[in-house]
Amino acid sequence: MSMDMSLLPAPAVIEVLDFEVILARRVAEFQELCEQAGFDYSLLLESDPAMKLLEVQAYQELEMRQRINDAAKACMLAYATKTDLDNLGANYQVYRLIVTPADPTAVPPVEAVYEDDERFRERIQLAPEGTTTAGPVDSYRLHALSASAEVADVGIDSPIPGTVRVTVLSTDPSGVPSEALLNTVGGALNAEKIRPLCDSVPVQGPEIFETVITAKVYRYEGPAGEVALANGKIALDKWLLKIRKLGKGLPHSGIDAALHQPGVDRVEITDPPADMLCTKTQWVRVTAIKVLEEVVSG
Incomplete structure (x- = not known):
């Protein structure tokens, strides 16, 4: 079975970018050059035109470095998309169907x-x-x-x-x-x-088991709890799409992990009543999803 490339560590060639770090370096270099030229720019105010120019330059550098990151990713199978992926496939004489x-x-x-x-x-x-x-x-x-x-x-x-x-x-x-x-x-x-x-x-064809997912999410009151519930539903849909494979089954732990977002106290799963396990010839089809909610005090 091919490995899951999403589990690979981030490649070292991909630089972690931070606008403030780039700006601070440019300000320090500018102040050093001014000092060497006999100008005092030790107190560089936010409103100073020189500061605005440095901010523009820092942002341009950030964009350039991001473009380099994107170009590096385009050469990697784990990250390439669209026509970049098509070109990688051509190296192996594999073409998009x-x-x-x-x-x-x-x-x-x-x-x-x-x-x-x-x-x-x-x-x-x-x-x-x-x-x-x-x-x-x-x-x-x-x-x-x-x-x-x-x-x-x-x-x-x-x-x-x-x-x-x-x-x-x-x-x-x-x-x-x-x-x-x-x-x-x-x-x-x-x-x-x-x-x-x-x-x-x-x-x-596979042996198919049909089931529904019924779960109650006990969320905290307030906007954070509402966001947690919405994010949980999105995460559940994404997880179900990811495991739409033979032999994956439908474990309670996956449902709980998707719905248990920050702002959720606990999750109770009613359906399926237990983990659904499958062989390589079987598949679980989820026919409906019902997520109930109950607000609890923090």
Whole structure:
């Protein structure tokens, strides 16, 4: 399984920027030069025109350094986005898939919809596995994800020797792959140059468990508590999107971590009644989210 690049430490080449630090350095350099020239600028007031000029220069330097940071990130797989990511993918002969083709005959014309950055990033990360036949797990995963942009996730396991079972989760909200999608993935994995000779590779849809999330958030009174509740709902949506994968399940700890924002006293989870655990052939579909609130005194 490919590593989670979000867990990588920040690269040393990315500079931490601080406008006040840059300004203080420029002021000190300016005062030193003035002293050498015989001018006394030891008391540099905020209203002084020289101070305004130094502030402008410091801001310009900040922008320049931020541009350097952005350029450095654009060269890294963990940070690159959009066309920068496309160019990194080209180094591995991996190209962004089309989700919905363009329709120039429509009124107005419809542009093509392409694979999102995160899914494309994972395929680039898996690209070295594609130099072999689909023997390793990550090689099967790469070829399955590359078969169609409708593949949201892939589970690979071997229930019996000689059989590699591939489970496909669809990008459709239901998660259920169509027969056409299963056939597309199966055709890609069973190609002569992809599948090892001795492997049998059945392709199937996942076993899906449906549930709702019901939780009560005990928040502190006042604006801070209201913000905490709103942030918790946003965090929960983001977390659910992140774990929309086979085998991830639905643990209470994740729900609690998302909703338990600063300004929240505690979280009570009613549904699901317990952690929902899954195998690589299973997926939990959340059909509804209900977050109740109760205000408590700090």
